Amino acid sequence: MTQPALALVVVAALLHACWNALAKGARDQTVFLWLSVSAASLAFLPVGLVRLPPGGVPGAALPFVAATILI
DSSP: OOHHHHHHHHHHHHHHHHHHHHHHHOSSHHHHHHHHHHHHHHHHHHHHHHTSOTTOSOGGGHHHHHHHHHO
16 A cells, blocks of 8 residues: 555544544534534535536436435
8 A cells, every 4th residue: 555545544534533523522413413514515515616517517417416415
């Protein structure tokens, strides 16, 4: 395994452990998870909009986009 790959695995493990500790220590876990997912969605929205194909989202993908939003 290359050093960059190993570094990514270790960083991912540390982030996962921190995430679990924060979620476990929250007073209301549901609110914590809801707020963190909402904040992440807002943070990544500009990235998603920039990466859209030039013609927009293909029509065949819209049901999958809607299902993802609902889930």
